[in-house]
Amino acid sequence: MKIIAISNQKGGVAKTTTCLNLAAYISKKKKVLLIDCDKQANLTKNLGMEGAKTSINDLFLKRKFDVVNVRKNLDLIPSSVDFVGIDLLIQGELARESILKKALDRLESNYDFVFIDCPPDMNLVTVNALTASNYVIIPVQATQFSMDGVNIMIDFIGGIRESINPKLNLLGILVTHFDKRLKISKSIEQDFKDNNWEMALFKTRIRRNTAIENSQHKDYRMTIFEYDNQSKGALDYSNLAKEILKLIKNLN
Template sequence: MKTIAIMNQKGGVAKTTTCINLAVQAALKGRTLVIDMDEQANLSRQFGVKEPETTIREALLGEKFSPVNVRENLDLIPSSTDLVGIESRLFNELSRERKLEKALKGLKKDYDFIFIDCPSNTSLVTVNALSCSDYVILPIKAEIFSIEGIDHMINFIRMVRDNINDKLSILGIVITQWDERLNVGKDVMDKIKEQKWDTALFQTRIRKNTAVSASQLHHQTIFEYDRKSNGAQDYTALGYEVLERINNHK
């Protein structure tokens, strides 16, 4: 069983979209759990879960919770706006960085893959996600401002690895909203090579594709909405690449 956190402290980089479509693909290979840890709950709503009986909040507080089945072979621990303020509830708790790890202890044997959609910050909730993960995937938008946050994220991941979870590693960086016709794409690649991050890059780039936005409006995955679209092709290729890297890490 492998746990993969999808993380970026910036919004609008296709973090949630990437988490959804990777989890759906993983469910074709084995039983998969996806966890929504973002208080905006976009991932949960995308799967049609709007008023869940229990959420990730209960899991973090050590209370009873139940995953919801959302697709064949795919379960979800949803989020909702009740996650707002969870940091203050956890602040004085013992082992507050490991609340999610403890909550998942009895569930991990039931799944082959767990994907975690982290919030767009480096909060205690994000620390909980990284504390129980094997790998991190960093989606970054194909623009210079998105590149500038990579150092901060890498240092944050190292801090968690060095102090809490020594098995944690970066599986890769994936470029989203890519448009090879724009000069900014070349600028982004030059900056990545300059910082020596190119060795971590996935070969697959997620191209700008209106089908991805349309699939969200219909509360469908890109594969359900248009399997022949560029978005579906790119996320399929990324899914294979993710599994290949995981297998190579064994």
């Protein structure tokens, strides 16, 4: 079972979109679990599962949880609005960083892949996600890019590796909202070269694509493959999934 966190302390960089569509593509052939760790519950809403009986809250507070089946081969641990403040509630507990890890240890043989959608914070919930994971993907938004933000994330991941989870690897940095007509999109690659991080960039970039936005509109709430399998978004996310599967195979 490979556990992959999608994390960035910034909002709007396509963490949730990436989680959803990678999981959707990979679940065509493999068993996948999605975990929504964001109190905004966008992933849960995108899958039409808000108000589900079980939630990530039960996992963190009662150490008990259920999954909901959302598609063939695809299950979800939903989030809910009462997940707000959970990092403060678990603050005083023993082994507070590894609550999610312990829960996932019990799943061992049920899934091939687990994708964790992280909140736009560096709180105890994010620490739990990174403690439970083998890999982390950092999406960065091409239209609002800051190398400082990337460095903060990389340092944070390094800290988790050293102190709690030596198995954690940066799987890659993903450029999202890419638009080749914009100067800022073009300069990103150079920024990464200048900082010696270009090796960490995924070859696949996710282009800005209105089909992606539309697919998540409340009237549709579909994966990009269900909404428009011929869209640029569907092509980019299928290429990313293939790149990731290959990368993980070569790393093991």
